[in-house]
Amino acid sequence: MNWKKFFIAFIAAFVFLFAFGFIWYGNLMHSAHQEVPALFRPEADFKAHFPWLTLGEIVMAFFLTILCARFVPGGGAGSGAMLGLLVALVYAGVHVIDFAVMPLTTKILWGWIVGALIEYAIAGAIIGAIYKPASAHITFVKEPPR
């Protein structure tokens, strides 16, 4: 594992996830969330629980970086984006289940799904573009003669 590149990719992913979450979920979807105010914490209560949100973003960025480093060892923005997209599709399933058990509006459901697809595809691309395995760990396989 190339820890220096890993750490830079993790920080970049965290900054992006945090900024995207603030813009998409906090601002663009604010009015949609206000349609069901009973489902969301009041402003003061949300501020009191803000460290949980920050911790959640840190953990998500960390494990998305681990997933990319482990399953896209060659790096690359395109491969990272594809892995991010697959992770987002798993989360889309979670959001559909949330929609089944909570009185969310379809606008919120689609907002969360589309947001997750964009967010994780870009975060994966960022990680894939930054993270490169340490050169000592790259294995070259000699092709057999044809």
Add this chain to the structure above:
Amino acid sequence: MLEIAAIAMRMGVYAAQPFPGKLLIYASIGGLIEMIIVGAIVGAIYKPAPARSSSQ
């Protein structure tokens, strides 16, 4: 690993929605057990197709 990232997503939901902390813990433990077992089942069943041999 995917589920640990999902637990992190639940932390964000917990910050925004008025759930009790107990629900976050139960959902996280349940999700972790669920995904480990599902991953093991899929890993045990799924095998990649054998490489095709082309004879010309």
